[in-house]
Amino acid sequence: MNTKDLREKSVEELTTLLDxxxxxxxxxxxxxxxxxxxKSHEVALTRxxxxRIKTLLTEKQGNGQ
Structure with a gap:
């Protein structure tokens, strides 16, 4: 999934997508x-x-700052 597409999603949508x-x-x-x-490459793509999702969640939640 593209990072640009992920940035447009809300925190709730990202959490659901992460699950x-x-x-x-x-x-x-x-x-x-x-x-x-x-297709063994799918394991790496999913990882x-x-x-990416975890990074964006941290950014959107402000990381406690």
Whole structure:
């Protein structure tokens, strides 16, 4: 997912998207461990998307400052 698209979302939408991506990451890891994952690059893409979402959530919430 593009960072520009993520910046337009609200904190609630980002939180929901984060939950979905973490569930997707779990499913991909399980498929990889059982040898059923054909597109192994999706694991890395999902991990990077989660990092982007967490970074934007920190920015939007002000990080306690």
């Amino acid at each position: 979905e991506q973490q569930l997707n990451q779990f499913r991909l890891r399980m498929a990889k461990s059982t040898g059923q994952l054909g 990077k998307t989660i990092a």
